[in-house]
Amino acid sequence: MSWAVLLALCATSYALKAVGPLLAGGRRLAPQVRRTLDLIPVALLAALILVQTVSTGHRLVIDARIPALAVAAVLVWRRAPFLVVVLAAAGTAAGLRALA
């Protein structure tokens, strides 16, 4: 992983945070704009979930990640703590792969 890209990401994320505090003195976003911005992470996270569950590189793959995600979904629904959700998913995938 290149340091240049990593530092570019650091600079970009700081710039995004600083736009308001440094340039726009107390201006507010229109509710319409804010609601639209709120949907950006939703679309991206949903895509990341599906892509990282059922694909490897350019291939669509069905493997232990699907039952792992199902376990995670139940735990999220049951309001389990973040770490429990993540570890249970890893444990499910690891367990199934060990059995296979």
Add this chain to the structure above:
Amino acid sequence: MPEPRAYYCPMAVVVATPPSRIARDAVGIGIAVGVYGVSFGVLAVAAGLSPAQACVMSMLTFTGASQFAFVGVLAGGGGALAAMAPAVMLAVRNAAYGLSLASILPRRLRDRALLAQLVIDESTAMARAQDEPRAARRALLVTGVSVWLGWNAGTFAGALLGGGLGDPRSLGLDAMFPAAFLALLAPQLRRPGAPAAGAAGALVAIALVPVAPAGVPVIAALSGVAAGVLVARRVKR
């Protein structure tokens, strides 16, 4: 204390509070985020970052979902530039937070520049829950510092731990990414239009996986936002 799982948006559980409560809540949130930082450290190293890179990223980027997305795309075989795009788009909401907080920040430019780094989900939520500007500024600072310390301590521990773990796949680490994203996504699905935005984004992305370069499918998922806006508009009328 706010529930640890409300990582993305603890707004629902934060109410207006006296200074001692602000500090106590902030420490609670910091610890919760620290635990979360451990999983980031482990995954970052598994995705090919050096422990030093993982730590620098947490110190300077300091925005959780973006960092997870970045290492997630790397782990999925995408290049560094392909990993940048979704990470940056996920950080766009911090700009919205910064704009909403600008009016409560101190006047001195240096103070504003420093506080800007602390503008994230948790600190914004705590600041917004306060009635008056001084309390809001305090909440932003205390929560921001607490989360920053927790996140970086966690990343450091996770990065050291992750190096000695062995094959990421046999440990199920690849399954941790979607689970982490699901935990981040779930509390946001109540927003108007969110289910439509998520479903459309996910479908566009998966349809592109076989044909588009790595990282591009997730960026193309942004088109799902349009579906969400349309649905939200229709529901309102």
